[in-house]
Amino acid sequence: MxxxxxxxxxxxxxxxxxxxxxxxxxxxxxxxxxxxxxxxxxxxxxxxxxxxxxxxxxxxxxxxxxxxxxxxxxxxxxxxxxxxxxxxxxxxxxxxxxxxxxxxxxxxxxxxxxxxxxxxxxxxxxxxxxxxxxxxxAAENVPTRDGGLPGDELWVVGTLGDSMAGLAQLAKDAQAAGALVDIYRRPVPQLAAGKAIAPHAHAMMDVSDGLLLDATRLAMASLCRANIDLACLPLSAAFTKVRGKGRKARLFAATGGDDYALLAALPPGKARKLSKSLPPGTIFSRVGTLADGEGLALVHDGHHVPLPEHLGHEHRPASPAPDSA
Amino acid sequence: MxxxxxxxxxxxxxxxxxxxxxxxxxxxxxxxxxxxxxxxxxxxxxxxxxxxxxxxxxxxxxxxxxxxxxxxxxxxxxxxxxxxxxxxxxxxxxxxxxxxxxxxxxxxxxxxxxxxxxxxxxxxxxxxxxxxxxxxxAAENVPTRDGGLPGDELWVVGTLGDSMAGLAQLAKDAQAAGALVDIYRRPVPQLAAGKAIAPHAHAMMDVSDGLLLDATRLAMASLCRANIDLACLPLSAAFTKVRGKGRKARLFAATGGDDYALLAALPPGKARKLSKSLPPGTIFSRVGTLADGEGLALVHDGHHVPLPEHLGHEHRPASPAPDSA
Structure with a gap:
């Protein structure tokens, strides 16, 4: 609009x-x-x-x-x-x-x-x-979107795509139930992980409109390019059981939105130590890097992937994207 | 509801x-x-x-x-x-x-x-x-609704009824214009007066739903009765020109709401000195007292006045009250 x-x-x-x-x-x-x-x-x-x-x-x-x-x-x-x-x-x-x-x-x-x-x-x-x-x-260090530096690693807290996959199930059958519907209905904000990461992050934001869109926003604000590897996306077992692990499923998870995950730009090597201070069971995944340049570049299994038409949703939609069969 | x-x-x-x-x-x-x-x-x-x-x-x-x-x-x-x-x-x-x-x-x-x-x-x-x-x-003393004491004087900052009178004009004629319509459209919050009064007020609130309703709320919270004298209501010249100064007009002004005025419970005698610290031109009027008891009592020219059916509006309405002819 x-x-x-x-x-x-x-x-x-x-x-x-x-x-x-x-x-x-x-x-x-x-x-x-x-x-x-x-x-x-x-x-x-x-x-x-x-x-x-x-x-x-x-x-x-x-x-x-x-x-x-x-x-x-x-x-x-x-x-x-x-x-x-x-x-x-x-x-x-x-x-x-x-x-x-x-x-x-x-x-x-x-x-x-x-x-x-x-x-x-x-x-x-x-x-x-x-x-x-x-x-x-406010914490002592309040990360913004614009502090990312070339060479930073991009890390995600939480899994991606679950909520939108649950919503797609509900769109087909209003009585649908299961783990994905549960996540759509009762998402978990990553407060403890956010607190642990904030002191060390060059930049951080929540992933609410799709990883590709939000990573692009972080990269733009930081005057960098974001490189994302689709092979590294954190996908839950419930998600892959329903939608598989193929590129289509990964693009769905990376663009759907409604994730309540966090995206952080961290200095190289910082995450390994940091991960010990995260709450037990936290899913913490390196999904890419920041580099000189601008915009977004996508790879999967070592191959360049053309950007999808829509990188995410400007607003969390109440109906799934048209391609969410 | x-x-x-x-x-x-x-x-x-x-x-x-x-x-x-x-x-x-x-x-x-x-x-x-x-x-x-x-x-x-x-x-x-x-x-x-x-x-x-x-x-x-x-x-x-x-x-x-x-x-x-x-x-x-x-x-x-x-x-x-x-x-x-x-x-x-x-x-x-x-x-x-x-x-x-x-x-x-x-x-x-x-x-x-x-x-x-x-x-x-x-x-x-x-x-x-x-x-x-x-x-x-926050100021050093933050007045609440519940600090009023028996014997306190009730003072109003601003005039009452202008906005609702302007709204009634618009309801009759969408092209209506003039001082009352201006006040309905561009009300003035009493920030400077509020700051000057806050250090001295036992209780204070804004009059937004009608003086009678809001004074009752202040009195209830303070475990007192509010006595209001309709003869003391602050009415603007623009208001009295259109609606007169009679009891019907006064009840309209005291129950209409949308006033952006302040109501303060002040220790006796405090207002005289305080009025010097108010911004020039501030209309500051003693409209009644708090007393032992509960609820609201209304007088006009020394006579007891039965309470109107509606003391004010729970929400600022977009159309005037039915009696606002």
Whole structure:
């Protein structure tokens, strides 16, 4: 949407304060606090038939993932809750009640207390729009997107593609269940790993719109080229069982988005030592490097791979990409 | 809406952190910062035909008014902007561009830099939902709603009823213009007055939903009764010219809401000295007292006045109250 790109450019021009960092990051950094706000809309960022608990969990998780990418410790959240007329098949207020149950669970799990917000009523027929402002205590080193250097290694925390593969299953069958659907519904923000990596990262961000798109953003901000090796993508067993390990599956995982993973640019050799300080079981994978140049270069098994038409999603879609058969 | 009241009660139960103050205030107080979030929706909080610049200005002003009630100095804001398909008669993106012009003007005027946020696209036909999180530097004394004492005087900063009178004019004639329409479209948050009063106030809040409703809330939180004298309401010349000075006009002004005024509980005699430190031209009016007891008592010219059915609006409406002829 062209007007949206123009609008984001105008917002960046308005945000001249140093705390805004030109809106090139997902968060603001003000007086030792990291602040982020994410808004999700029914039918855009989640399916109308998604369980409300899952929507509440994800609204918290998407903000927590932004804090994780800064190595920040959550300290509070403000909720913007819109009340809509009863959802089909639910009692009045049931959707919102279950939504709050999911939100509360995520806030409890990650120690982010709800400290304020606003509740408003929407007209009949309006899609719900839900927002959360998350506040974190800034770490001593707050990595941005633009500190990557040629020669840095690109590392990913977490696996890629699970959530979009789960969403594709739901698009085919609303009753689908299993590990991939679970990850789509209840993603895990990488807070502890983010905290461990932040002091050492030249650059870090969360992978929310697809690795290829987000790596390109990090590389552009850092005035480098990103080299990504598709053979190195972290794929879960649940993912490869359903979609295989071929190039098509890898491109799906690298462009789908909705991953709640972290992407870090680390000095060569740093990750080996660092990996010992990550929570047990953390999946931590070297997926490429930064180099002199610009843009993105893709290889697979030693062969150059042409870039796909879409590197990722500007917004997390509520329906899978057309090629997600 | 019953389910909404239940939901707010549930949110208050979730917000156990001291920074939340049980959600009894409009703001959170965290580590020396005051945080507030207000969300407005098309057709609920503003008219679809309101100039977009006015909507942007008001979204900033409604949050600034919450900061003013705490005596806080604005230090930053995060915007949640939804992009909708082109509004009738406007080019693609024009509504949002003009909205940002109004928001930027208010942010510039009151020194609140935009430091972050989120921009999302909405499906066709969805009403716009716009949110702002405002952050302020906390004053040494941060007044809450619950500190009022029997014997305190109740003082109002600003005039009452102008905005709703302007809205009533627009409801009759969308081309209406004049001082009241101007106040509806470009309200002034009382930041400087709030800062001057905060060190001395036992309790303070902004009057946004109608004086009678907000005074009742302050009195309830302070375990007192509020006595309000309708004869003392601050009414502007523009207001009395259009609606007169009679009891009906006074009740309209005291219950309409959308006022961006402040209500403070002050120790007796404090206001006289305090008024010298207010910005020149500030309208500062003693409208009543707090007393032992509970609820609200209304007098006018020495006579007891029965309470109106509606003391105010739970949400700022986009159409005037039915009695606003």
């Amino acid at each position: 062209n007007s949206e790109i123009k609008m984001i450019a105008r917002l960046a021009a308005m945000a001249r304060h140093p705390a805004a960092h030109g809106l090139t990051d997902d968060t603001a950094h003000l007086d030792g606090k990291i602040l982020t706000h994410d808004t999700i809309a029914e039918g855009v960022h989640y399916r109308t038939d998604d369980p409300p608990e899952s929507v509440g969990w994800k609204l918290a998780a998407v903000n927590l993932s932004d804090l994780a990418a800064k190595g920040a410790q959550p300290v509070g959240a403000l909720l913007s809750l819109t009340m809509a007329p009863p959802t089909e098949g639910m009692a009045d207020g049931e959707w919102e009640d279950r939504f709050l149950t999911g939100l509360d669970a995520a806030c409890e799990t990650y120690g982010m207390p709800l400290i304020g917000g606003d509740t408003i009523a929407l007209p009949a027929g309006a899609p719900r729009v839900l927002g959360l402002t998350a506040i974190g205590e | 019953n389910s909404e009241i239940k939901m707010i009660a549930r949110l208050a139960a979730m917000a156990r952190h001291p920074a939340a103050h049980g959600l009894t205030d409009d703001t959170a107080h965290l580590d020396g910062k005051i945080l507030t979030h207000d969300t407005i929706a098309e057709g609920v909080h503003y008219r679809t035909d309101d100039p977009p610049e006015s909507v942007g200005w008001k979204l900033a002003a409604v949050n600034l008014s919450d900061l003013a009630a705490k005596g806080a100095q604005p230090v930053g804001a995060l915007l949640s902007l939804t992009m909708a398909p082109p509004t009738e008669g406007m080019a693609d993106g024009e509504w949002e561009d003009r909205f940002l012009t109004g928001l930027d003007a208010a942010c510039e005027t009151y020194g609140m830099p935009l430091i972050g946020g989120d921009t999302i696209a909405l499906p066709a036909g969805a009403p716009r939902v716009l949110g702002l999180t405002a952050i302020g530097e």
